[in-house]
Structures are given as C-alpha cells and as structure tokens.
Amino acid sequence: MRKLLMAAALAMGLCAAATTEARTVRWAASGDPNTMDPHSQNVGTVTMVLQQIYDPLIARDQELGLAPGLATRWEQVEPTRWRFWLRDGVKFHEGQPFTAADVVFSITRAQQPTSNFAIYVDTIDRAVQVEPLVVDVITRVADPILPNKIASLLIMSQSWSEQHNATRPQNTRAREEMYTTRNTNGTGAYRLTVREPDVRTVMVRSNDWWGWREPASRDANITEIIYRPIASDATRVAALLSGEVDFVLDPPLQDLNRLRAAPNIKVTEGPEVRTIFLAMDVHRDELLYSDVRGRNPLKDIRVRRALYQAIDIQAIHRTTMRGQSVVTGTFFPPQVNGYVQEEDVRLPYDQARARALLAEAGYPNGFEITLDCPNNRYINDEQICQAVVAMWARVGVRARLNSMPLAPFFAKIQRDDTSIYLLGWGVPTLDALYSFQSLLRSRDGGQGNGIWNYGRYSNARMDELIEVMTNQSGAPRQEAIREALRIYREDVPHIPLHHQMIPWAMRSNFTIPHMANNQPYFRWARLN
Amino acid sequence: MFAFIVNRILQAIPVMLTVALISFAMFAYVGDPVAIMLGQDFTEAQRAALVRDLGLDQPFWVQFAEFVANAVQGQFGLSYRLSRPVAELIAERAPATLELAFCAATLALLIGVPMGVYTGLYRNSWLSRFFLTFSLIGVSLPTFLIGILLILCFAVWLGWLPSFGRGDTVQLGWWSTGFLTWSGIKALILPSITLGLFQLTLIMRLVRAEMLEVLRTDYIKFARARGLPNRAVHFGHALKNTLVPVITIVGLQLGAIIAFAIVTETVFQWPGMGLLFIQSVGVADIPVMSAYLMLIALVFVTINLIVDLLYYAVDPRLRIGRGKGGH
Numbered sequence: 001m002r003k004l005l006m007a008a009a010l011a012m013g014l015c016a017a018a019t020t021e022a023r024t025v026r027w028a029a030s031g032d033p034n035t036m037d038p039h040s041q042n043v044g045t046v047t048m049v050l051q052q053i054y055d056p057l058i059a060r061d062q063e064l065g066l067a068p069g070l071a072t073r074w075e076q077v078e079p080t081r082w083r084f085w086l087r088d089g090v091k092f093h094e095g096q097p098f099t100a101a102d103v104v105f106s107i108t109r110a111q112q113p114t115s116n117f118a119i120y121v122d123t124i125d126r127a128v129q130v131e132p133l134v135v136d137v138i139t140r141v142a143d144p145i146l147p148n149k150i151a152s153l154l155i156m157s158q159s160w161s162e163q164h165n166a167t168r169p170q171n172t173r174a175r176e177e178m179y180t181t182r183n184t185n186g187t188g189a190y191r192l193t194v195r196e197p198d199v200r201t202v203m204v205r206s207n208d209w210w211g212w213r214e215p216a217s218r219d220a221n222i223t224e225i226i227y228r229p230i231a232s233d234a235t236r237v238a239a240l241l242s243g244e245v246d247f248v249l250d251p252p253l254q255d256l257n258r259l260r261a262a263p264n265i266k267v268t269e270g271p272e273v274r275t276i277f278l279a280m281d282v283h284r285d286e287l288l289y290s291d292v293r294g295r296n297p298l299k300d301i302r303v304r305r306a307l308y309q310a311i312d313i314q315a316i317h318r319t320t321m322r323g324q325s326v327v328t329g330t331f332f333p334p335q336v337n338g339y340v341q342e343e344d345v346r347l348p349y350d351q352a353r354a355r356a357l358l359a360e361a362g363y364p365n366g367f368e369i370t371l372d373c374p375n376n377r378y379i380n381d382e383q384i385c386q387a388v389v390a391m392w393a394r395v396g397v398r399a400r401l402n403s404m405p406l407a408p409f410f411a412k413i414q415r416d417d418t419s420i421y422l423l424g425w426g427v428p429t430l431d432a433l434y435s436f437q438s439l440l441r442s443r444d445g446g447q448g449n450g451i452w453n454y455g456r457y458s459n460a461r462m463d464e465l466i467e468v469m470t471n472q473s474g475a476p477r478q479e480a481i482r483e484a485l486r487i488y489r490e491d492v493p494h495i496p497l498h499h500q501m502i503p504w505a506m507r508s509n510f511t512i513p514h515m516a517n518n519q520p521y522f523r524w525a526r527l528n
Numbered sequence: 529m530f531a532f533i534v535n536r537i538l539q540a541i542p543v544m545l546t547v548a549l550i551s552f553a554m555f556a557y558v559g560d561p562v563a564i565m566l567g568q569d570f571t572e573a574q575r576a577a578l579v580r581d582l583g584l585d586q587p588f589w590v591q592f593a594e595f596v597a598n599a600v601q602g603q604f605g606l607s608y609r610l611s612r613p614v615a616e617l618i619a620e621r622a623p624a625t626l627e628l629a630f631c632a633a634t635l636a637l638l639i640g641v642p643m644g645v646y647t648g649l650y651r652n653s654w655l656s657r658f659f660l661t662f663s664l665i666g667v668s669l670p671t672f673l674i675g676i677l678l679i680l681c682f683a684v685w686l687g688w689l690p691s692f693g694r695g696d697t698v699q700l701g702w703w704s705t706g707f708l709t710w711s712g713i714k715a716l717i718l719p720s721i722t723l724g725l726f727q728l729t730l731i732m733r734l735v736r737a738e739m740l741e742v743l744r745t746d747y748i749k750f751a752r753a754r755g756l757p758n759r760a761v762h763f764g765h766a767l768k769n770t771l772v773p774v775i776t777i778v779g780l781q782l783g784a785i786i787a788f789a790i791v792t793e794t795v796f797q798w799p800g801m802g803l804l805f806i807q808s809v810g811v812a813d814i815p816v817m818s819a820y821l822m823l824i825a826l827v828f829v830t831i832n833l834i835v836d837l838l839y840y841a842v843d844p845r846l847r848i849g850r851g852k853g854g855h
Contacts, residue, residue: 034609113573113577178611197612231794232794239683242691407810407812
C-alpha cells in the first residue's frame, strides 16, 4: 500500500513537472484594454485579454464555428425559448462553483443600459434557471441566431459580482472606480495576476480549466502570458526584432517585408472579418459638402455607380494595401453566416463608363464633394482615401479629402455631418443580420436599427427582408439574405472596397492559430 | 522675501485660470467622447443618458465653472477611457516621468556645463570643434528620430538595452522607482539620452557663449592680475558669473523636459504622464487632458518661482538691492 502511494506520488510529481514547465509568452499590441469588465466595452482590445480569462456559454472553434463552452449543448426547444445544458464541475478562479444562477446573472448584467453588449442580448426577454445546470433563455421574438450572439457574452460569477458591488457593468455617474475595472474572476484558461493599465497585464495558466482536455489544446503549453502595449509602430517592431517580445498582434504594414526577411521571425496572414467601404448621404435633398446646389447627386444611382466604377480596386489592393486585402463586391466576408458567393461581384472598373454615367446623370464636368476619412482606425485608411480621391479626379469628380483621427471622425459622422465617408465594419456575431440591421436598415428608432446608417439609406424592400432575417430561420432566412445582397449589389448603397487582411508577427518558435476575428487564443498556442 | 513669494503666487492664479480656460475650450474640438465610449452599438436613448451622465448637455460656462471648482479641490473626475479617478492615474504616472526628467536634466547639466566651459576656454582645440559639431546633431535632429536611432543601435543591433518600458520597478509607498533594479536602470539609459540631448547641447552652447563674454571682462583680468590660479579664475569667477542666464534656461528647460517628454515617452512606451496624455488625446478623454495641462502649467509656474529664488543665491547684487528695499 505504501509502495503504491509512493508510486502514485512519484507519478503525480512527474505529471506536474511535465505540465508546469514554465512557458512565458511576451505579447505586444498598440492599444491597452480600457477595462477588465466583461460587459462594459465591446472592443477588440478589451476582448483580446478577457476571452483568455472568461468563458462564454458557447465558444468559437479555430474556424470561428460554434463549439461547446460553459454549455455543453443547446437547443431551440420552442421558437422563443433556447435551452442550455451547462457543464458540470466548473469553478471560477476564486473557487465559486459555476451554476445556472451565474448565467442568468450575466445575461441580466449585459442587458443593463450601461452595458456595451446590448446587441448580443437585444432579443432576450429574460433568462430563467430550470435546474441547477439548465438555463432557458426566453426571447421576445423567435431568434434563430441567438447562439451566435451568446458566443460573445462572457459569464461572470454572481456572488463575486454582488460581493464587490459590480452588478452593473459601468457607472459613469459614480465618481469612483468599479471593482471590475481592474479585477477579474472567470472560469477561463488563464487567470489574471497583474493588471497595471497601459503598462502590463499578466495572466497565468489555470490548470483547472475544463478545456485543457480538448483535442485543440492538447499541444498547448503556454503557462504565462505577459501583455504589454507598445503604441509606437517602430518600437513595437524593434521589440520583436530584439527578442523582447514573442508575439505582435498588429505589426505595421510597412515593416512586414522587413519582418519576413528577419531571422527567427515569421509573419502569418489571414483575412479579417472587417470590410472597408464608402458610404454616402443618399437622404438629403442637397449635400452638405458639395458644389451641386438644389439636388443631391448621390441620390442618383448612375452617380453612385460612376463613383464605384471609377475606382481601380486592383491598384489599391496592389499598391496601397501591398497585397494585404481581399477585394470584394459586398459588405461582409465569407466567414459570416449568410454570405453568398454569387452576389460578391464588383461592378467592373471602367473609367469611360464612369464618365458616361456622370454625363448621363447631368454632371458632364463632374462635381465637387468632400470625402471624410479616419486616419488611425483601419489599416492604411488615409492612404486608401487618397487613392480614391485621385481615381475620382480622373473621371472629373473633384473630391476634397478630409482625414482626421478617429475621435473627431466618428463624432462627425454620427451627427450625420457628412456627404461621403469611409467606414470599416466588423461582424462580431458572424451573422449577416448584424451588418444589414446596423448599416442598411431605415433608422426607425427600433433597437439597433440603422444605428450606423449615417447615409440614411432607406429601402422598403430591404427593411422587409431584414425583418425576415430577424424572425425566421432556415431556407426562408437564407433566401432573404440572398435577395438583400442582390439589392446591395444593384442599388449601390455603399461602394465596397475590400476585406482587411490581418498580419500577425511572431518569433519562429511560437505557434498560434491565425483567427479571422483578430483574437489570439493562447489556449491553442505553443512555444518551443 | 515672503511678500515676494506671495506676490508671485497671486500672479500665478490668473495664469492657471487662463490655461484652464484655453485647454477646456480646445477640447470642444477634439472629438466626442460619447461616441467612443458607446462603441459600435447603442440606441439614441443610451446616448442621451450618457451625455446627461457626463454633464455634457450643460452650457460651456457651467461645465467650466464646475471643472474649476472641482480642480481647486484636486478633483478631476473619472477618466472616460479607463473609468478611474484622474488624480490617481496622474499620481501613478508621475514617478515615471519625474525620474526620467531628473535623469535627463542631470545628464544635460553634468555633461553640458563642463563641455561648455571647455569649449569656452579652449576655443580652437580639436576637441572643442568636435563638441560643437556633435552639438549640432543634438540641436537639429528631432527627438523621435534620435530615440528610434538609439533603439536601432542599442536594442536591435547590439541587444544591450531594452527598447521599451521601464523594466522592473520597486514600490516605495506610492512612488514606483526604477532606480533600485538593474533592469530599471538599464531601461532609463536610452530615454534619458533621447530626452536630455537637446538640453545638453543647448546648455553647452549657452555656457560657452557666456564664458566667452565673461572672460573678456575687466573683472577676470583683475582676477588674473591678482595672481589667482587658473582654476579659481575659471570656475570661481568666470563660471559663477555665467550662471544667471544658465539657471533661467535650465529651469525653463526642466519644465519643458517634464512637459514635452511626450515624444520620448511615446517612442519608448515609457509609462509616464506624457504617454497618458497622448493616449487620452486619441480618445478625447477630456478629464485627463485638462488635468494634465493644468499640472504642466503648475509645474512651469513653480519652476519659475524657484528660478527667481535661485537668482538670490547666485547673484549677490540682487540680495543687496532687495535687502535695502526691505529695511
């Protein structure tokens, strides 16, 4: 018996030695997360840290498909009722057992007005506990894509949040810091140990995480993650080259060739779920920023087509983007549910046709217009606008470029104070509805309808189709998406440009799956 | 003396108020913090509620008065970006900036003054010519370029020094210091040189010009005639007489070092107040920006006061003049 115990102890010791061999990955990107609260800020820089620490009910696999997370299975038991069966034996990092009450609490928390995550819970009426490990989510209308949205919602511990007075995601009125701004308590693969805003964030492997047993994590060996923001492009690259960091999430495009040539450095590339396009004021009777008086040229489809066909997208792809883009004729990429290959076709680049269309529409000498453009939001955003301005000039449209940092840019377009602007659109739900609803639906005051439709495009048929996408599932829904994409192609509410490609740079001994949502998952990473 | 200080402090109040007003007025144009805080998805009602919460629906003068009233009590509110008290954020970052500024200023003084004296005394030696040529680099190259060149040389090629950050710091109460760890000291070297180089060359050129001026005066001739050793003449008589303008410039430059460490801090990802400011500008974090500008104004006002007081210490003529007036 004693021998057996000793053997067991020895074996355990060996196991421990094998799994706890320290592998620290030092990771850098330009921005630091603003908060550690999982329901406060819906931005990539926050999510990239928090998704290491917290789990959602439904996780994403390496192809961004849905995979079991804290829920092991889920089913639409009634049109307005989704049932989730929860994983047994999961504990939060501070020891609280995970139960249905935490799920109900987290969903309610994300529904608070101070949450930035309302879009993921917009159809939810309430969540109810059926059994300790079974939760029903009741929606106001039938919501076929609820699992896609729930996959973005991280689960917190109810008792921990209540104990720290953090049952609401954020409170700007209170003049004090929330506990959750700098503290976490998740169920995820890593646990937060140091949080110094703008300096460093350290996470260590949580050996209790349920997912280490999954096949995708079998070769993973990262025991510690040190994240440090480095805002300056040149310094970030220098830190990678000098070996001070192992992984850079956002290497600057102009340095990619140099990084590829450097020994011990590799660059991985993949398409991002983010589409760059130009949107136009198609609502006003006279444009705010144009020399055309008494009418709005952009209301004329011939003018929209002319502006579209004047753009030599291949030149932008080749020169401005240095090959790092996927040219498109639609406004979300193939990873998004609902994408239709046949509708992803551009109007051909044809300057003569563009000039002819302009003449036909009554602008043989073109017209003047101001293009609003951010200069620090998307990859090479300002350069893209410069190229577009030059291309329009060749067909007689004299565009003035008004480029500015993201803060004033977004403030301006959100006041509808624009005639034509460049926007990049990501799709966190990975479902077409999100894009259609926010960008193309008429702004009728309904939650989420047309909130990013600053050109105020409005098309009755489009609104009907979006309604179908919201309520129905299966073939009728897909048919609605297809028809809506056809309208997008023919009615030209936007001038689509390309999907962004995202390069990641890292030391050669580091491997991590490249994800189209631009999120690193260290649970699948390996450092040799 | 006391009356003098009180007088100067009273003069500082309108200066501070003006800075507050200008910075506050400027912020109306940096963008809409609400748009950034709300993110990609929101409703009109959420937007209106947030505007109300932040007090942005109030008229400009009401907002300004509230800001000043709070600022007097040291309350700058919550940072929009980090949801943390601004005073706490600044207190957290101040040690990094002050240590960096201290190192840069020390470097500039300890190297700049002797170099200035040397080039003043031995105008035609090859070493003086070398110093002067070298100082042109310091004056003409922009800070960020010097920083990047130093990183390229010492971090990427040679691998001797870190390219970013503060290294390991030690917490002494609320003050975090990089002086007590080897990695902290190593991390200080490149940013200090980057930040101090311009001041170094400026001090050197200033001391040199002043030395040349003073050495021509009768005072020095008499000192030499008295048979004083060279060392006493150069340092006791000549250098001391050059110090009044040097102190003025050094003082103002110290303010500039603290205020304009922004570029150096950005290049080296130095977690100080300058970097905090730049990050706040990017997202229109008005409370942090206004607090920072107020603080910088305060630093300049204080340094000016100290510079004035230092004149007394180095220039006996001022002391005598004031002394008579006082009695």
